[in-house]
Amino acid sequence: MRKPRRYAILGTGALGGFYGARLGRAGADVHFLLRSDFEHVQKHGLVVDSKDGDFVLPRVQAYRDVREMPRCDVAVVALKATQNHLLPALLPPVLADDGVVLLMQNGLGGEEEAAQAAPGHAVLGGLCFLCSNKVGPGHIRHLDYGTVRFAEYAADAAPAGVSERTRSIAQDFADAGIQVDIKDDLVLARWQKLVWNVPMSGLSVVLDADTQALMTDPHTRALAEDIMHEVVAGARACGRHIHDTFVRKMIDMTVSMPPYRASMKIDFDEHKPMEVEAIYGNPLRAARAAGASMPLVETLYRQLKFLATRSVASATLAR
Amino acid sequence: MRKPRRYAILGTGALGGFYGARLGRAGADVHFLLRSDFEHVQKHGLVVDSKDGDFVLPRVQAYRDVREMPRCDVAVVALKATQNHLLPALLPPVLADDGVVLLMQNGLGGEEEAAQAAPGHAVLGGLCFLCSNKVGPGHIRHLDYGTVRFAEYAADAAPAGVSERTRSIAQDFADAGIQVDIKDDLVLARWQKLVWNVPMSGLSVVLDADTQALMTDPHTRALAEDIMHEVVAGARACGRHIHDTFVRKMIDMTVSMPPYRASMKIDFDEHKPMEVEAIYGNPLRAARAAGASMPLVETLYRQLKFLATRSVASATLAR
Numbered sequence: 256m257r258k259p260r261r262y263a264i265l266g267t268g269a270l271g272g273f274y275g276a277r278l279g280r281a282g283a284d285v286h287f288l289l290r291s292d293f294e295h296v297q298k299h300g301l302v303v304d305s306k307d308g309d310f311v312l313p314r315v316q317a318y319r320d321v322r323e324m325p326r327c328d329v330a331v332v333a334l335k336a337t338q339n340h341l342l343p344a345l346l347p348p349v350l351a352d353d354g355v356v357l358l359m360q361n362g363l364g365g366e367e368e369a370a371q372a373a374p375g376h377a378v379l380g381g382l383c384f385l386c387s388n389k390v391g392p393g394h395i396r397h398l399d400y401g402t403v404r405f406a407e408y409a410a411d412a413a414p415a416g417v418s419e420r421t422r423s424i425a426q427d428f429a430d431a432g433i434q435v436d437i438k439d440d441l442v443l444a445r446w447q448k449l450v451w452n453v454p455m456s457g458l459s460v461v462l463d464a465d466t467q468a469l470m471t472d473p474h475t476r477a478l479a480e481d482i483m484h485e486v487v488a489g490a491r492a493c494g495r496h497i498h499d500t501f502v503r504k505m506i507d508m509t510v511s512m513p514p515y516r517a518s519m520k521i522d523f524d525e526h527k528p529m530e531v532e533a534i535y536g537n538p539l540r541a542a543r544a545a546g547a548s549m550p551l552v553e554t555l556y557r558q559l560k561f562l563a564t565r566s567v568a569s570a571t572l573a574r
Numbered sequence: 575m576r577k578p579r580r581y582a583i584l585g586t587g588a589l590g591g592f593y594g595a596r597l598g599r600a601g602a603d604v605h606f607l608l609r610s611d612f613e614h615v616q617k618h619g620l621v622v623d624s625k626d627g628d629f630v631l632p633r634v635q636a637y638r639d640v641r642e643m644p645r646c647d648v649a650v651v652a653l654k655a656t657q658n659h660l661l662p663a664l665l666p667p668v669l670a671d672d673g674v675v676l677l678m679q680n681g682l683g684g685e686e687e688a689a690q691a692a693p694g695h696a697v698l699g700g701l702c703f704l705c706s707n708k709v710g711p712g713h714i715r716h717l718d719y720g721t722v723r724f725a726e727y728a729a730d731a732a733p734a735g736v737s738e739r740t741r742s743i744a745q746d747f748a749d750a751g752i753q754v755d756i757k758d759d760l761v762l763a764r765w766q767k768l769v770w771n772v773p774m775s776g777l778s779v780v781l782d783a784d785t786q787a788l789m790t791d792p793h794t795r796a797l798a799e800d801i802m803h804e805v806v807a808g809a810r811a812c813g814r815h816i817h818d819t820f821v822r823k824m825i826d827m828t829v830s831m832p833p834y835r836a837s838m839k840i841d842f843d844e845h846k847p848m849e850v851e852a853i854y855g856n857p858l859r860a861a862r863a864a865g866a867s868m869p870l871v872e873t874l875y876r877q878l879k880f881l882a883t884r885s886v887a888s889a890t891l892a893r
Contacts, residue, residue, distance in 0.1 A: 461781070462877060472880045478876040551870075
């Protein structure tokens with residue numbers, strides 16, 4: 256029997272806590288980096304209420320500092336993209352010589368930041384379609400979905416194909432009961448996810464609305480659709496073809512979803528930093544470098560930057 | 575001595591009350607249409623606190639119904655543009671045979687609605703640069719500005735020149751201490767005013783911000799400037815040339831203004847209908863008919879339509 260793969264979960268929140276606990280329950284050797292929940296989780300473990308069945312991971316290998324963690328085969332970056340300035344400090348200490356970074360974040364550009372923070376290590380993107388919240392210390396509520404889409408990062412942004420290592424990491428997730436999906440083109444996968452994320456995250460924050468309200472009103476629905484087409488055009492400028500029918504599919508899916516609060520909306524409501532640069536700034540810069548403008552996306556970007564500045568100011572004042 | 579001109583003020587609020595009281599104080603024969611404030615104003619008159627000097631108009635010719643009003647030389651439409659569906663009922667009873675409609679509203683298209691509501695009567699646009707609020711029944715606070723720009727409406731949208739009648743009405747305002755300005759091209763004057771109104775009204779509502787906050791943040795300032803350029807392009811499609819330096823002038827003026835809450839923002843905060851069609855819908859349709867799209871303006875329009883629907887819904891629920 257082969258030795259179980261060793262995972263470091265950097266960021267044990269709604270996402271890292273969920274996937275890490277599932278991997279741990281399935282027998283992987285999982286090490287969790289925590290901050291405020293450290294003592295609670297060390298004592299009580301991780302509690303996951305899930306639509307797939309509730310469970311507890313009672314004994315958790317918990318750490319407060321990466322320098323105390325063992326070197327791992329896979330370092331799962333489950334921090335918000337707004338924390339990526341920490342990657343140069345977090346990644347090198349936890350990566351085994353042939354360790355891989357698995358970046359489970361929204362937006363564009365995170366893999367490049369991880370690659371720069373961990374030179375010589377392979378980087379894998381993990382695109383999560385997950386609806387989960389942290390409801391208390393070490394307590395995660397998994398509401399819906401959960402699929403992880405894997406794709407390898409290449410410095411030249413070309414489709415990187417699928418290595419055996421990627422397949423075997425994806426297999427660990429599959430063994431943990433996670434639906435997985437392997438793609439050979441990370442950039443395409445990232446842009447496809449942006450098609451939904453860009454309109455729905457931003458409009459939900461700017462208009463203080465959930466997905467259902469935005470789809471019910473004909474004006475915001477048409478606006479969301481126009482923004483999606485603009486993202487498709489941005490992807491095309493970057494050499495990635497997304498078929499127009501994909502936009503229709505995203506709209507139909509959103510219409511048929513139960514009311515959903517995008518993660519950026521949750522961050523905003525909780526006065527936490529929003530992933531504005533990852534979801535808006537980086538795609539805008541990538542498209543611009545390829546000669547394409549996305550004026551509606553840029554409008555949302557500017558509105559969000561304004562709201563983010565004020566949100567930080569009011570959070571500071573409230574302290 | 576010529577008989578003083580007779581004015582009907584349709585809508586005795588922050589705007590109609592201010593200009594009407596000033597005309598009345600200066601000796602014009604002014605008749606005011608009121609709703610909720612009728613009894614109070616009949617008893618106590620109109621009170622104007624003004625940066626130009628406080629005054630009271632003690633005896634006010636007040637009416638609750640246009641059918642009780644005398645026929646007037648000038649019917650001043652000082653209602654919000656959202657009330658223009660009332661014009662066919664309001665205008666014909668108060669207009670003398672050669673009576674003129676003076677439309678003192680924001681946005682585009684109001685003069686055309688007035689012309690259709692009062693066939694055979696001349697229509698004059700009155701563009702108001704006024705900062706005033708109604709602070710109580712029959713009580714108006716005039717904070718700043720006050721200039722009225724006059725221009726005649728022509729059904730073919732061509733510059734209509736300046737008639738003797740327009741000059742003499744403007745002279746009444748000038749005699750009342752109002753700064754006046756007469757233009758020969760109503761459509762150009764309307765688009766020029768939109769250059770400021772479109773970005774500042776919409777962004778202030780969508781982002782819950784005053785003009786100063788929008789100018790201080792570099793992202794919203796750049797967005798406002800881009801929207802201004804788009805309005806200039808829309809005007810150009812409609813055959814009106816506004817020089818690019820006008821945008822710079824508007825930005826500089828807004829930067830140097832004290833913090834200002836646009837009237838649309840006041841309406842929104844008070845759960846009153848916003849002039850979304852007059853300020854956004856009509857310019858968008860005019861530009862589109864001329865072959866121009868204004869995607870940023872349309873984005874604001876759609877965001878405002880969404881917020882307006884919800885605002886009405888919440889105002890209804892609150893009753």
